[in-house]
Amino acid sequence: MDAPTDHDRPLREVAFRGGGFRHQPIRALSIGTFLALLFIWETGSRTGFISNLVLPAPSEVGTAFYDLWKSGNLWDHLSASLARLGAGWVLGTILGIATGFAIGLFSVMRASLAPLVAAIFPIPKIALLPLFIIWFGIGEGSKVGLILFGTFFPTVIATYGGIDNVDRTLIRMGQSFGLNRWEIARKILFPGALPAILSGMRITAAIGIILIVAAELIAAEKGIGAFIQMAGSLFATDQLVAGVLVLSVLGLAVNALIGLAEKHLLRWRA
């Protein structure tokens, strides 16, 4: 390096090397990508580059959806699915939160139930479908049961994980002010575990939608899953894709609802 002198020393701005690793929303690009894909797909289909056997054109899917809607079948199928999904998901979530709390609060429960939950959680519930039919019959019971079973275990794990992560000094604070166990559970542990419970709900809602298709394999006449099955067996790919689209929109809607709930219930967070 040159020996520094008072004048004649080179002047250079310090190069910027920070920044990055932070996402900015580029809304136009999100929508643009989606539209571009649709456009390529549609032109591909029209020019015969994409065979109709392989994939129906977006316009055909649109027509199929319009027919589904117009005939009133959409609502029939959707309401049947929503009823099953709602019942199974709500029951699974309530039971899951209760069980998660029991595991989070009591050593006896943790010792006995936590390993069981950990063992059953990873098995694909679809594999148990025949068992559900034997247990609950081919009516609504087995369908709701499958979704309940599928959403219960992740909820348990999310709940007691959330409770375990509540700052212990807050519990000690509660004790130091003479709060009883029930008050500590209700006023400190539950709100503290709520972020984890809500992100668990995001996951179980998706699991519920995945399982509804499987559940409606069981002798169902109505339901989006049943509609997709039917379309699939007839190779009516336009209807099939329309049905899948409905599920995707359902998933997005549920996600948005949970997002709203988070925004309201967790407004104390930054």
Add this chain to the structure above:
Amino acid sequence: MELKIDALTHSYDDLAVLDDINLDIRAGEILCLVGPSGCGKSTLLRLIGGLERPTTGRVIQIGEPPEDSLNPLTFIFQDFALLPWRTVHGNVSLPLESHLHDVPRREAVIADVLERTRLSEFRDAYPRQISGGMKQRVAIARALAVRPAILLMDEPLSALDAQTRELLMEDLVDLWQRERFTAVYVTHNLEEAVRLGHRIAVLSRRPGRIRKILDVPDDLENRDILKPGLASIRADLWQQLHDEAREADRQLTR
């Protein structure tokens, strides 16, 4: 109400933390506990407050707490221990909810205590919105709301920056002038001890023993740390602590 700590010894499994502690906590006085970090100060405070059971020895309560005391032994924690999902008002309300079921009376107590700690205008703020100093003021308000007989403060200013700490020390002095509360004040900061303590108990490194108890004769309100009297007390404290701190620094936790 006063407390007497009688031959108290504590260990966690085979780790001896406190050894033969004898100490009186007198009404209307601030007793500071200083000692090197890890010597068992927080443990001692938890034992005094009944959050843990001593291995041997006892903490004896002398006399009854005042009739209107809702929570005679009340903690103020180093990290504030505020519920992030409750506003300032909600946090102060928390301990009152189990004692005062009459809502208008409860609201009156909250309004009064927020007024006294000059927090009224932050009533609806969440903890994340306020500074560390404000958070600790909220914790102090919450503690005052239950009318404690004895405040148990575990390094209440250690999480704050130097200027905020200075301001809160002034606040605490003011508060003591007005309310003459009784407190056990744990700190590792000699400045705080000399400014706030009527008596200062020096603990040795782990297992903590009481090395010495110093009296600070001056009134709380006009203590100047630079004056010769206090400066010599501070020097005396450091003398006591210096070697203990050095040795404690070299101790393995386990």
